[in-house]
Amino acid sequence: MRLTTAVKRFTLASAVAAGxxxxxxxxxxxxxxxxxxxxxxxxxxxxxxxxxxxxxxLIEEQNKKGGLLGKQLEPVVVDPASNWPLFAEKARELLTxxxxxxxxxxxxxxxxxxxxxxxxxxxxLLFYPVQYEGEESSKNVFYTGAAPNQQAIPAVDxxxxxxGVKRWVLAGTDYVYPRTTNKILESYLKAKGVAxxxxxxxxxxxxxxxxxxxxxxxxKFGSAGKKTAVVSTIxxxxxxxxxxxLGNQGISAQDIPVVAFSVGEEELSGIDTKPLVGHLAAWxxxxxxxxxxxxxxxxxWHSFIKDEKRVTNDPMEAHYVGFNMxxxxxxxxxxxxxxxxxxxxxxxxxxxxxxGTSKMLPNHHITKPVLxxxxxxxxxxxxxxxxxxxxxxxxxxxxxxGSKDIEADWVELKCGNYxxxxxxxxxxxx
Amino acid sequence: MLTRFLxxxxxxTLPLAGWADxxxxxxxxxxxxxxxxxxxxxxALMVTGDERVRPLLQALLQGELRxxxxxxxxxxxxxxxxxxxxxxxxxxxxxxxxxxKINLNNRMRSQIKSALAELNLAHAxxxxxxxxxNALLGSxxxxxxxxxxxxxxxxxxxSVLEVMALALSIADLGSGDEAKTLAAxxxxxxxxxxxxRGELLRLQQTAESEAVxxxxxxxxxxxxxxxxWYATLETLFFGLSLGSVLVLAAIxxxxxxxxxxxxxxxxGELIMLGAYTTYxxxxxxxxxxxxxxxxxxxxxxxVSGLVGILIQRGVxxxxxxxxxxxxxxxxxxxxxxxxxxxxxxSPLNRSVETPAWMSGSWQVNEVLxxxxxxxxxxxxxxxxxxxxxxxxxxxxxxxxxxxxxQNRAMARSMGVRSEWxxxxxxxxxxxxxxxxxxxxxxxxxxGPNLGQSYIIDSFMVVVFGGVGNLWGTLVAGLSLGVANKLxxxxxxxxxxKILVLVFIILFIQKRPRGLFPQKGxxxx
Numbered sequence: 017m018r019l020t021t022a023v024k025r026f027t028l029a030s031a032v033a034a035g036x037x038x039x040x041x042x043x044x045x046x047x048x049x050x051x052x053x054x055x056x057x058x059x060x061x062x063x064x065x066x067x068x069x070x071x072x073x074l075i076e077e078q079n080k081k082g083g084l085l086g087k088q089l090e091p092v093v094v095d096p097a098s099n100w101p102l103f104a105e106k107a108r109e110l111l112t113x114x115x116x117x118x119x120x121x122x123x124x125x126x127x128x129x130x131x132x133x134x135x136x137x138x139x140x141l142l143f144y145p146v147q148y149e150g151e152e153s154s155k156n157v158f159y160t161g162a163a164p165n166q167q168a169i170p171a172v173d174x175x176x177x178x179x180g181v182k183r184w185v186l187a188g189t190d191y192v193y194p195r196t197t198n199k200i201l202e203s204y205l206k207a208k209g210v211a212x213x214x215x216x217x218x219x220x221x222x223x224x225x226x227x228x229x230x231x232x233x234x235x236k237f238g239s240a241g242k243k244t245a246v247v248s249t250i251x252x253x254x255x256x257x258x259x260x261x262l263g264n265q266g267i268s269a270q271d272i273p274v275v276a277f278s279v280g281e282e283e284l285s286g287i288d289t290k291p292l293v294g295h296l297a298a299w300x301x302x303x304x305x306x307x308x309x310x311x312x313x314x315x316x317w318h319s320f321i322k323d324e325k326r327v328t329n330d331p332m333e334a335h336y337v338g339f340n341m342x343x344x345x346x347x348x349x350x351x352x353x354x355x356x357x358x359x360x361x362x363x364x365x366x367x368x369x370x371x372g373t374s375k376m377l378p379n380h381h382i383t384k385p386v387l388x389x390x391x392x393x394x395x396x397x398x399x400x401x402x403x404x405x406x407x408x409x410x411x412x413x414x415x416x417x418g419s420k421d422i423e424a425d426w427v428e429l430k431c432g433n434y435x436x437x438x439x440x441x442x443x444x445x446x
Numbered sequence: 447m448l449t450r451f452l453x454x455x456x457x458x459t460l461p462l463a464g465w466a467d468x469x470x471x472x473x474x475x476x477x478x479x480x481x482x483x484x485x486x487x488x489x490a491l492m493v494t495g496d497e498r499v500r501p502l503l504q505a506l507l508q509g510e511l512r513x514x515x516x517x518x519x520x521x522x523x524x525x526x527x528x529x530x531x532x533x534x535x536x537x538x539x540x541x542x543x544x545x546x547k548i549n550l551n552n553r554m555r556s557q558i559k560s561a562l563a564e565l566n567l568a569h570a571x572x573x574x575x576x577x578x579x580n581a582l583l584g585s586x587x588x589x590x591x592x593x594x595x596x597x598x599x600x601x602x603x604x605s606v607l608e609v610m611a612l613a614l615s616i617a618d619l620g621s622g623d624e625a626k627t628l629a630a631x632x633x634x635x636x637x638x639x640x641x642x643r644g645e646l647l648r649l650q651q652t653a654e655s656e657a658v659x660x661x662x663x664x665x666x667x668x669x670x671x672x673x674x675w676y677a678t679l680e681t682l683f684f685g686l687s688l689g690s691v692l693v694l695a696a697i698x699x700x701x702x703x704x705x706x707x708x709x710x711x712x713x714g715e716l717i718m719l720g721a722y723t724t725y726x727x728x729x730x731x732x733x734x735x736x737x738x739x740x741x742x743x744x745x746x747x748x749v750s751g752l753v754g755i756l757i758q759r760g761v762x763x764x765x766x767x768x769x770x771x772x773x774x775x776x777x778x779x780x781x782x783x784x785x786x787x788x789x790x791x792s793p794l795n796r797s798v799e800t801p802a803w804m805s806g807s808w809q810v811n812e813v814l815x816x817x818x819x820x821x822x823x824x825x826x827x828x829x830x831x832x833x834x835x836x837x838x839x840x841x842x843x844x845x846x847x848x849x850x851x852q853n854r855a856m857a858r859s860m861g862v863r864s865e866w867x868x869x870x871x872x873x874x875x876x877x878x879x880x881x882x883x884x885x886x887x888x889x890x891x892x893g894p895n896l897g898q899s900y901i902i903d904s905f906m907v908v909v910f911g912g913v914g915n916l917w918g919t920l921v922a923g924l925s926l927g928v929a930n931k932l933x934x935x936x937x938x939x940x941x942x943k944i945l946v947l948v949f950i951i952l953f954i955q956k957r958p959r960g961l962f963p964q965k966g967x968x969x970x
Binding site: 190225230232240241265288400 | 481509549550551552553555556559640641643644645647648677680681684687688691793794795797799800805806807809815817818819820889890891893895899931934935938939940943
């Protein structure tokens with residue numbers, strides 16, 4: 017009797033212990049960790065917090081579908097606080113301490129440049145969701161945002177061919193993305209036969225608020241009898257007083273249209289859009305796009321964030337595409353090992369939110385449609401033009417000296433920086 | 447007899463049916479998905495000559511036109527009802543999910559604008575007709591010129607006739623006939639219209655006759671001289687308006703820093719509080735945007751003033767005479783205020799609406815137009831300055847403030863409650879900062895970082911103008927604004943700011959007490 021109870025107790029205890037041990041073992045082995053490296057405080061928090069929420073939603077949905085390789089996904093959120101060196105530290109923490117299998121993050125180019133050596137040294141995977149200036153292709157980074165040929169060049173083509181623009185104002189905030197983009201656009205325009213005096217380039221500091229003389233100058237530049245347009249890489253806050261000043265000085269979108277590369281639904285949601293109606297933006301996704309995938313995504317987003325008024329935007333779609341590509345690649349490789357996933361992801365195709373199918377290319381960029389939208393009174397865009405089919409992203413611009421001979425190909429050449437003239441793979445230590 | 451009657455009836459109804467069809471068909475085009483097809487709608491509608499076209503186009507341009515998703519019936523709202531365009535009947539209740547907006551693109555907007563202008567040429571109101579002719583100036587083609595020529599005969603209003611003559615002269619410039627062209631150039635000489643300038647430029651470069659070329663060149667030269675003159679005026683205006691913003695931001699600091707000697711790093715945040723007060727007042731009065739601004743001015747003064755007094759009583763008075771500690775403490779306060787605003791209002795920028803009377807510009811002539819919001823801000827700045835000046839020089843409080851700042855011990859022994867005066871002075875300076883915030887909310891983004899972007903400029907103005915001197919602040923702010931704007935076209939916005947800063951540093955090396963140093967015993 018006594019013995020039996022003792023035995024019973026023992027078996028019970030061991031069963032419980034085993035159960036506990038097993039379950040803890042199971043939870044350790046059964047999750048795949050996904051790093052989320054977006055600023056949740058500081059100046060970039062406005063834009064990046066949304067992307068963190070998007071990732072949490074995508075991971076939650078994937079887990080509801082049964083996870084990945086039979087395991088649950090576990091998000092690891094860190095806050096690099098809009099501080100560029102801190103991005104590198106947090107990236108190192110994600111890769112060495114948390115041992116994440118893939119990381120989704122960064123917004124500004126400078127933060128990406130800051131984490132790049134870390135991901136290359138520790139062989140991690142980074143998915144970068146924002147349109148950028150190109151001139152880069154790392155073995156460890158997948159660029160799901162637009163390269164210049166997927167945003168700036170088609171927008172200029174639209175203005176030139178459909179609107180008949182002859183004079184160009186390239187206005188931007190003074191930092192790396194506008195400067196590189198404008199350099200590419202300038203040589204592109206010149207290659208198309210636009211004269212030097214028909215291009216005006218202007219840079220302003222971050223958060224510039226006194227636009228009077230610049231707008232007056234644009235007005236003068238535009239009154240030379242030729243159709244004029246502004247290509248704007250003006251960033252963030254500075255856009256509101258810029259558009260206000262345009263309105264006040266009586267320049268309508270019909271006289272001098274402004275096409276912006278950094279103004280999306282999220283930026284418009286905080287401001288009075290009346291003075292902006294008719295101005296343009298070029299993106300690869302708009303919330304107003306009429307596609308079943310998009311309607312589903314918006315519904316899921318609203319129920320996840322519990323706010324019907326929140327908008328969706330282009331970088332969110334880039335994360336959606338990037339995450340699904342990674343999921344597919346992991347399933348294809350049957351493992352989360354970075355090298356295996358990086359090899360498997362090339363050529364993977366997933367539906368994007370505009371009704372097409374995006375594909376990961378050997379240069380670690382993806383195919384995207386390009387849409388031009390006009391701003392409407394309700395802060396949404398109505399699509400007025402789109403490319404036929406999808407454009408492949410080009411890492412190295414064909415319109416810049418020194419960059420047009422360079423190619424990135426991680427399948428054949430195993431190089432992100434291959435010079436086709438000298439036949440050498442240079443830079444970035446590959 | 448009967449057949450004849452029927453035939454007559456058919457003849458009568460046929461064209462009517464045809465008309466209705468053309469209108470209906472043109473209307474259908476608006477529902478096309480592709481803009482290339484949609485753009486056919488406006489010309490097609492104009493061809494029908496139907497009287498429903500004008501209200502339809504107006505509604506379309508204003509974005510009021512909708513269609514019902516279920517039966518693709520186009521309608522617009524009138525007096526709370528939905529009126530079908532085709533039948534003119536009310537459609538009854540339409541669910542929001544059923545109501546789809548008809549979107550436009552820029553090309554359609556300009557199509558509609560010139561179509562409406564064409565329709566408005568026959569409008570009963572001369573002002574409307576003038577507007578219509580002006581709108582047509584930009585899109586003159588053979589057809590519109592024909593319409594204008596016809597209208598010219600029946601037009602009676604002087605100013606409308608004038609613009610019509612201008613339009614026809616522009617048409618003559620492009621006619622190719624030498625005598626006609628020369629006459630038109632002579633008539634147009636001195637006109638500042640951009641359209642004309644473009645035509646003249648084209649003539650100067652491409653005209654076959656030499657006489658036309660030289661005439662065009664001469665006309666262009668005289669136009670250019672006038673343009674340069676107006677451009678200078680415009681730059682001056684821009685400079686003054688930037689300067690008045692600087693003065694508004696700095697003038698509160700001129701009191702707290704200049705008169706009291708307190709280095710208040712939270713000054714920018716007091717401006718920000720004023721801007722947020724404007725936002726809250728607008729939230730409370732959503733239907734009276736114009737009036738809300740006038741309510742916001744005293745409200746912002748009180749809010750920022752009270753916060754200022756709180757800062758003074760709570761922190762600064764314990765740090766009297768210790769500049770470094772005051773600086774650090776107020777810097778901390780500025781961070782606290784910023785974070786508080788982030789927590790209460792969210793880190794996103796808030797949208798403050800501009801009342802209608804403040805948007806747009808005052809068109810002096812074809813090339814010079816002064817934006818209204820900037821003009822009001824210049825006036826407002828001068829008003830605030832005058833008021834403050836009066837308070838400090840003429841009122842009892844001003845007398846006490848000056849007494850305390852010049853010789854505290856003496857003032858106290860004369861019975862002035864110096865503590866109380868300190869608090870009120872600080873409150874006054876802070877309140878003025880709040881008022882500046884109301885003005886800035888009309889120009890820039892209202893967000894947690896608003897204050898930071900003005901704090902450096904404010905200190906710059908006060909130091910440059912001479913600490914403790916209101917006139918100095920005014921002159922320094924305005925001259926810095928003008929200098930900035932004169933440099934900007936030449937050096938670009940980034941370099942202009944740097945150059946101004948370098949200039950001030952050098953200036954302070956030469957004259958450490960600024961433009962208008964205080965003299966006499968008060969200076970020590």
